[in-house]
Amino acid sequence: MAKNDPKNVLEINNLSFRVNSHRILEGITLEMERGEFAGLIGPNGAGKTTLVRAIIGELEEHEGTVRVNGRIGYLPQYSEFSRDFPITVREVAAMGIYRRKGFLRKLTADDHEKINALMKQVGICELSERRVGTLSGGEYQRLMLVRALAAEPDLLILDEPEAGIDEMGKASFYRLVNDLKKSRNMTILLISHDIGMVFDACDRIICLNKTLHCHKEVRSVSAEDLKKIFSTDFDFLIRSKDHFEREHSQ
Numbered sequence: 001m002a003k004n005d006p007k008n009v010l011e012i013n014n015l016s017f018r019v020n021s022h023r024i025l026e027g028i029t030l031e032m033e034r035g036e037f038a039g040l041i042g043p044n045g046a047g048k049t050t051l052v053r054a055i056i057g058e059l060e061e062h063e064g065t066v067r068v069n070g071r072i073g074y075l076p077q078y079s080e081f082s083r084d085f086p087i088t089v090r091e092v093a094a095m096g097i098y099r100r101k102g103f104l105r106k107l108t109a110d111d112h113e114k115i116n117a118l119m120k121q122v123g124i125c126e127l128s129e130r131r132v133g134t135l136s137g138g139e140y141q142r143l144m145l146v147r148a149l150a151a152e153p154d155l156l157i158l159d160e161p162e163a164g165i166d167e168m169g170k171a172s173f174y175r176l177v178n179d180l181k182k183s184r185n186m187t188i189l190l191i192s193h194d195i196g197m198v199f200d201a202c203d204r205i206i207c208l209n210k211t212l213h214c215h216k217e218v219r220s221v222s223a224e225d226l227k228k229i230f231s232t233d234f235d236f237l238i239r240s241k242d243h244f245e246r247e248h249s250q
């Protein structure tokens with residue numbers, strides 16, 4: 001059973017998920033402390049998004065328990081509404097507030113103030129009356145971040161947020177997430193294919209490939225750890241080796 005330790009925001013105990021007899025996740029036990037910034041890495045099909053679905057309570061029948069102590073803010077891997085939808089940036093941002101208060105509540109002046117402050121903080125304030133369809137990839141992801149933050153989450157989950165952002169945009173997006181982490185005592189779970197970026201940004205690394213291989217401080221993750229989960233994905237291995245060489249030659 002989950003421990004119900006107040007210092008933990010997330011407690012997953014022996015989570016397994018199978019489709020027919022196909023194992024997707026197997027025996028995952030994981031805890032995240034309040035204020036932790038963890039990067040979740042693993043090859044395509046490792047079960048990262050499935051694990052997120054379990055955390056947000058949207059996974060079909062599974063074994064084991066998931067306990068979240070607080071509110072979740074979630075930036076999905078693929079956005080769930082069409083960007084052609086005729087809706088403004090401000091209206092999308094406000095969805096995060098509705099998520100917290102329920103859809104029947106009217107937004108207060110205070111809510112609008114909060115949204116303005118968030119849009120300012122991520123640098124999309126001047127876009128507030130634009131249609132979402134006119135935003136660049138980076139601007140759109142910042143908006144998705146505002147929407148997730150408007151829920152005032154204890155646990156912020158970002159599932160491959162860099163999709164559709166160019167290299168420059170990526171760097172500034174991660175800088176932004178880091179600033180947010182410092183200014184609020186949020187727990188962040190960041191899923192990304194960009195191992196170098198994850199190692200730079202996060203405090204801890206969670207290595208997943210159907211089972212959980214490790215969950216530890218960035219500095220104690222070894223090339224062996226990465227090899228274990230990326231054994232068939234050579235490109236990642238080479239990039240992560242480069243990363244280690246850079247790290248250890250300093």
Ligand SMILES: Nc1ncnc2c1ncn2[C@@H]1O[C@H](COP(=O)(O)OP(=O)(O)O)[C@@H](O)[C@H]1O
Nearest residue numbers: 019024042043044045046047048049050051060
């Ligand atoms: N509901 C489901 N039914 C069948 N297969 C699924 C289901 N959910 C996930 N999978 C499969 O589980 C594997 C892990 O998927 P996913 O969690 O999206 O991986 P990742 O996010 O790490 O790339 C994939 O092979 C995917 O096709």
Ligand SMILES: [Mg+2]
Nearest residue numbers: 048049050077
């Ligand atoms: Mg995924």
